[in-house]
Amino acid sequence: MEYVILGAGAAGMKAADTIRKADKEGNITVVSTDTQVHSRCMLHKYLSYERDEQHLNFADEDFFEKNRICWIPGKSAEKLDTKEKTVTLDDGKILRYDRLLIATGAESFIPPVGNLREAENVFGLRHLRDAQAIRKMAEKAENIVIIGSGLVGLDAAYGLMETGKKVSIVEMAGQILPVQLDKTGAAEYQKRFEDAGAVFYLGRKGADTVMNSEKKITALVLDNGEQLPCDMIIVAAGVRSAVAGMEGEGIVIDRGIQVNGYLQTGAPDVYAAGDVTGLSGIWPNAQKQGETAALNMCGSKVLYEDRYALKNTINFFGLVSMCVGEIIPKEGDIVIAREDSQNYKRVIIREGKVAGVILQGDISHAGIWQYLIKNQISISGIEKDIFDLNFGDFYGIKANGEYQWKTAY
Numbered sequence: 001m002e003y004v005i006l007g008a009g010a011a012g013m014k015a016a017d018t019i020r021k022a023d024k025e026g027n028i029t030v031v032s033t034d035t036q037v038h039s040r041c042m043l044h045k046y047l048s049y050e051r052d053e054q055h056l057n058f059a060d061e062d063f064f065e066k067n068r069i070c071w072i073p074g075k076s077a078e079k080l081d082t083k084e085k086t087v088t089l090d091d092g093k094i095l096r097y098d099r100l101l102i103a104t105g106a107e108s109f110i111p112p113v114g115n116l117r118e119a120e121n122v123f124g125l126r127h128l129r130d131a132q133a134i135r136k137m138a139e140k141a142e143n144i145v146i147i148g149s150g151l152v153g154l155d156a157a158y159g160l161m162e163t164g165k166k167v168s169i170v171e172m173a174g175q176i177l178p179v180q181l182d183k184t185g186a187a188e189y190q191k192r193f194e195d196a197g198a199v200f201y202l203g204r205k206g207a208d209t210v211m212n213s214e215k216k217i218t219a220l221v222l223d224n225g226e227q228l229p230c231d232m233i234i235v236a237a238g239v240r241s242a243v244a245g246m247e248g249e250g251i252v253i254d255r256g257i258q259v260n261g262y263l264q265t266g267a268p269d270v271y272a273a274g275d276v277t278g279l280s281g282i283w284p285n286a287q288k289q290g291e292t293a294a295l296n297m298c299g300s301k302v303l304y305e306d307r308y309a310l311k312n313t314i315n316f317f318g319l320v321s322m323c324v325g326e327i328i329p330k331e332g333d334i335v336i337a338r339e340d341s342q343n344y345k346r347v348i349i350r351e352g353k354v355a356g357v358i359l360q361g362d363i364s365h366a367g368i369w370q371y372l373i374k375n376q377i378s379i380s381g382i383e384k385d386i387f388d389l390n391f392g393d394f395y396g397i398k399a400n401g402e403y404q405w406k407t408a409y
């Protein structure tokens with residue numbers, strides 16, 4: 001059996017490992033544009049000089065040899081032929097496959113604003129090569145503008161501030177971390193970033209740029225006309241699935257590569273996993289998808305079940321937050337919040353079930369919330385304080401399959 005995996009990120013590496021465990025004899029080839037296996041979640045530590053390239057690797061150093069996997073680094077798949085079952089690489093090499101996994105992740109989206117796409121001092125932060133380029137230019141940069149205050153934008157800000165750079169962050173929402181946190185949770189991080197010297201421009205968009213003759217942007221112009229002088233810009237305004245060259249008969253590309261519950265595309269024996277599917281944009285889900293796809297490639301029938309259990313962990317300046325499920329309440333939802341000087345908790349309840357939770361500070365009881373959300377367990381009629389629930393409160397499962405709580409009436 002010839003297994004070919006495109007991508008050596010969270011999904012691709014987990015898939016390679018899983019296939020080798022399930023099939024001791026098959027040939028496995030991993031192709032990656034990356035020349036080095038690395039964790040994207042750790043790139044900010046590279047920007048801050050806390051880790052070098054070598055310490056971004058999340059796999060054992062001898063992973064490929066030990067598992068008898070042929071790794072082709074520094075090459076990109078350019079063309080798929082799903083009828084002939086071949087992949088053509090950018091050096092012209094053609095690989096034949098019996099089972100193919102597309103795990104090509106995503107690319108930073110640079111909006112078509114001013115000269116952001118043309119300038120030589122504008123970067124996304126997705127790959128080690130981006131972080132290397134940012135670090136090099138940052139050596140001589142004083143003022144850095146970051147567009148976007150999601151996890152990637154704040155990662156970049158945090159890493160660069162650690163090296164003493166002056167950072168301005170432009171965010172079109174009225175708060176930072178708008179996808180991960182509510183206003184109260186986000187305000188705690190904003191304060192800590194501001195105390196460390198960051199300046200935020202909330203509710204503002206980049207509308208234009210001022211570029212010099214060396215193709216360097218010297219100022220970002222906001223939508224209110226204000227100009228932010230800068231030596232370089234980092235754009236963290238979202239990603240797009242890395243689907244270039246993945247077009248092929250049976251492969252449907254919408255926001256990402258479309259897959260069924262078994263992570264199969266519409267082309268025979270072609271699977272997709274990780275950020276390229278657009279199902280989720282976080283590391284643990286990419287790994288789970290890589291594992292699930294790999295088991296199915298080896299002949300099992302395993303459904304990908306974490307499909308909607310979105311979870312984010314945030315940690316800046318020693319303040320940890322975890323958010324699971326939905327963040328924005330809908331009409332009719334019940335929202336319960338609790339706050340003290342150290343902690344903030346907020347839960348959204350929809351039709352008697354937990355739709356989403358934010359835990360900030362003490363996240364030690366995160367497990368029960370993940371369980372309630374993932375399994376959509378009814379909490380109607382529970383007498384105990386909802387923030388004190390634990391697994392010991394389960395009584396058992398009723399004959400009709402519903403969960404019974406010890407403290408429910």
Ligand SMILES: Cc1cc2nc3c(=O)[nH]c(=O)nc-3n(C[C@H](O)[C@H](O)[C@H](O)COP(=O)(O)OP(=O)(O)OC[C@H]3O[C@@H](n4cnc5c(N)ncnc54)[C@H](O)[C@@H]3O)c2cc1C
Nearest residue numbers: 007008009010011033034076077104105274275281282283
């Ligand atoms: C700065 C940053 C911080 C993050 N922090 C967190 C965090 O704290 N927690 C969290 O859960 N998630 C975090 N994420 C998201 C997480 O890193 C991703 O969800 C995860 O890496 C997705 O894994 P993947 O395997 O789908 O894609 P990737 O890890 O992007 O891997 C894609 C692979 O495909 C290769 N590739 C791409 N195109 C081709 C091609 N045409 N041919 C061959 N190979 C190709 C690439 O070289 C790469 O090896 C962060 C992401 C970034 C960028």
